[in-house]
Amino acid sequence: MSVSDAHTTPYALPKLRQHYRQAAADEAASRRFYELMNAYTERDAVVLAYKAASEAIMAKHTGGLFDKLDRVKSASRQFDHAVQLNPRNPEIRFLRFSIESNLPGFLGASKHVDEDREMLTTTLLQHPKSGLDAESFRVVRDFMLTHEHVRGPQAAQLRQLPE
Template sequence: MVASSPYHLAALRQHYQQAAADKVAGEKFYQLMAGYDQRDPVVLGYKGAAEAIKARDASLLDKLRYVQAATQTFEQAVALNPKSAEIRFLRFSVETNLPSFLGLSTHIDEDRHVMLTSVLNHPSSGLDADGFATIRTYLRTHGKISPEEAQKLDNIKH
């Protein structure tokens, strides 16, 4: 994506961070991503995240519809690029926050493994510096990793 594109990774990452913390930003992020109709796998991952955030802020009757849309979008993104740690990070951050009774958090261990493997192989993992830092920090704080895995993450030079 071109740096001036609203779908440039740096812009999407910023939108995602803001949307995760603020309902108004969440709606803006959802509106931006609802218009995305291309097949870039990472951008689709952000579209799935926007749909999940919309579910968070939706009425009770609409929540499941948005969660199901997010699930389908994540499936499409992962199918297009199964080794993308950024897509896996987005899905992981959504699935770890879904109520377990929905039965939609089925990829947590798989996604954690892809993220951890990718971060441990940095800089040859394909992650840029921002993606690497975001995922490593998230794994350390929310990834439910072992002390040994945490130590390995701490030892990586970036």
């Protein structure tokens, strides 16, 4: 894919980030996001993580309990694959963390929360050498602080970092 193609594809990261934010808040947007991501057949690890996130978000809008569980399990397998392809990518870890940290504990599907929280906190504290662009840094930092996934001295450090 050429550089110009990267901005016109529906799978460009800025577009996926926008779809993800909208899908998290709106059922119609989540269905559009799922349809887009379901059509993705390539192997880019970050895009695969967005595909996993779309599957997990659809679990909210699926009818029966077994259908919800199937979607969560499918999303978990997809996240595992994305992490396996690129284990140090903070965006992949953030997507998995943001989904797993919101799942009910009784599902037993939140097994990476502590690992991902630690990786994300360490990455954020390295900013601007974190590997995250300014937008991603802001989104991840704000999520971690707003939902109190980071507290105490580390939270204070994160609040002081420039974007």
